[in-house]
Amino acid sequence: MFRTPCPSCGAEVLFRSTISAIAVCEYCQSTVLRDADEVRDIGKIGKVLEDYSPIQIGASGVFVGRAFTVIGRIQLRYEAGLWNEWYISFDDGRSGWLADTSGQYMITLPLAESVGERQTALSFEVLKPEMRYEHGGRVFVVTDARTAQCVGGQGELPFIVGNGYEAKVIDCRSGDRFLTIDFSDITPEKPNPALYVGETVELKALQMQLLRSDEEIQQSAGRLKGTANVLDCPSCGNQLQYRAGVATQIVCAACGSEVDCSGDRALILTRHTEAERYHATLDVGDAATIDGVKWSVIGLIEMVEVEDADSHWTEYLLFNWQRGFFWLVETSEGWYRAQVLNQLPESWSDTHATLNGERYGKLYDQYAAKVLYAAGAFNWRVSVGDQLQLWEYDYQGKRLSREKSATEVVWSQAEKVSNAQIATWFGKAEIKTLESDEVAPDQRRLAWRYTIWLLAINLPLVLLSDDVFDALFWTGLAAYMLHWPLNKDAEE
Template identity: 45%
Template sequence: MQTVACPSCGAPVAFRSHASVLAVCEYCRATVLKERDAVRDLGKMSEVLEDYSRIQLGTSGIHGGRSFTVVGRIQLRYDAGMWNEWYVLFDDGSDGWLGDASGQYVMTTRREPAPGWPAFEAIQVTRQYDVGFGPYVASDKRVAKCIGGQGELPFRVGAGWEARVADFRRGPSFATLDYSDANVEQPAPLLYAGTAVTLEGMKCQLLRDDEQIKASAGKVRGKVDVLQCRSCGTSIRYLPGLAANCVCPACATRMDASSPEVEVLLKGEEHERVRFTLSLGAVAKIGAQTYQVLGALRRADDEGETWDEYLLYSTQGPFFWLVETSEGWSRSEALDDWPTPPLPDMRNVQVDGVAYTRSWAYPARVLYAAGAFNWRVKAGDVVQVAEYEHGQNGLAAEYTQEELTWSRSSPVADDQVRAWFQLPAAGAAKNAREPMRQRDIAWKALLWILGLNFIPLLFNFTATFFLIALGLVALFLPMMLAPDKQS
């Protein structure tokens, strides 16, 4: 470890890794550049936005039989959201990166790219490329900007620094081609490769607890908070730091609540709300965990068939979707271990040794969105969908020009969903209306009988008035006293 004095404030700045060339002073936020025989102040580094990650500088764990420690971080934002890249130092002196996005993690280390690597502009999502160790499918392509940083880093970076990256997947394996510093003299991208991981699987220590997160971010990670729509004042339940892209259910205003100052992305207009089976904020008890509906979508295919999707979250579990179609309910979760072959235009794919056959391919358009989501979404968004089946279970690939995702679904009985959310049984409403229908029929029948018998009485109305009144009471009094089961 090397310790230098901050050229801005004089505080000690530690460089744990010999590969680190830059560190952010924790006292004055100065960006300290380490040169051969001196250090230089490159200016202030922006603080990371509301920090809800469980990871922090000093978090340690084990990956691939090697112990590691988190020593730095950069925070990156792109059109649809943001993510963290944590710089880690292994106990053998090597380094790597721990990607952290919406509760999903990947660990990668530096590798040599294969000859014939593609140009950034030429990469097409869903196509396969050999990045150095066999074919991988391009899963993501984006341009992001650095919005903050902490600790020490292996290259020069500052607020506004632009990252041009493409991600690739094969099964649980993951790779990134980083074109950020590629130029005419050095056109080759940097290659980082590794695998999807979990914090529990890496036996991570010194993770932040709820109180530490609240102290830095102002709110507890995973606790649903309420945001007032900046346009109409409607309350929106959202998840700070994880599902902070909000769409007002009343006026469709889109907001980004991932930073201290809520940003209005697009002002909406008053419109009729779409009726969903599950309401925003509805709570479900699923096993030992409590889930809450954060967002709801209505989507349609190119033939006009519609279905609804609900985003659910628990503080003890990851996001998942409940999908409601004309055929019933299903539960869908994002995959970390992707199918092989991974392309959505293949006829057959395998996951965990199980073969799935493609059944449908179609565009899906968002007709209506309301609530909070872990990415930016709006009415009119279109993705291409390829569905695969194996018995009652299914896979779905959803892709655009920028991103490809895979999810696995399984059917859920309607009675099970109603039990989770404590909804009335499917036939309860129908049965409740039935007594009213029967009484309506009885009333109409009595009116017809009265009408037919009233005609001859008109010719001698004075003499028969008492009898008419008595008959009316005898006919209608039982119906009036009959209990109304619907009330």
């Protein structure tokens, strides 16, 4: 352990690890470089945005039987949001990274080798989502390809980083295994990207100690956590409610403007003056109790199929401090509870997918969907007009969804939830599906028109028939058959 006064402000700067190249002064944000016995100030780095993460510098855990301590963090911003990379030091002197994004965690360790000679021609621009990349006899699939900028840092770090540092990274997966190809530090002297391998993890499995408590998260200095912060939309003046630290991107329900709240003030990203409010069964701020855990709806998105404007659905983002995020999806077929998967299926094609040995058959052909409307807060940027390619699969009522954009591919698993269960969770008297709200009225109007027409034709026959009972029975049965499907939908 090495202690030194900050060359800028004089406060004590601590180097816990012998392999750390820099440390960020927590008082003045100066980046302190240690070079042999000399230390010097090489500029300032931005403060990290305190968020909902329970991880903090000094927290410790165990990964694959090896104890580690969190000693630093960099915060990276990409076009749609932020994520944390926590620098961890193992007791045996080695180091790695604990990625923290949207309540999902991955540990990656650097490989001594870089990309082999046969791959030296590989470029960042070539790798796209769902391309295959082979390493160590294992085939990985590209799931994420993006460029990000470092916007903040704290603690110790293994390399010089500051505001403007650009990270070009490709994330790949194979089952629950993780591979990162890092093109950030390509130079003529070092033409090959660096490799990091690891796996997705649960904090509980890491036996983490000294994590931040809910109270500490909610009362962190500089940001109010866990309370509904209120600010005015810079575009229209409407009040925006959000949970600071949980979400950085807000869509104003009044004017549709996209507002970034990750800095010291709210900034308009995009204005959507023609955004139309539609009927949502749930709304931002609605609270639910599910299996004894309290959840809040913090954002909602209406999606529509590009080639079929009548096919649309609503996705609700729910959040809990300890459990993170999950989705409720409202469709014309009913409600579904969806969770983003931490692992890829074993195999997939346009016709089927296999996950944990279960073969899911094709439910719907590939189709394009776009964001029609959004409101509330999100931990990434949601824009009206964003488009995705989707594939859906089914196995005994369970669904797999494959969503692909230009920069990433995401898999999620969903199970159906009854209207009655949704109503119970949210404490509402009644919950309906989109179909019963929007389609049934037109169908009911048409059914009554045919019923009147049917009675007009058959009434004279009833009055003149020798068997009035039979005539009334068959006329009533025909009218009932017209209305039965609609009544059944209403009951559901």
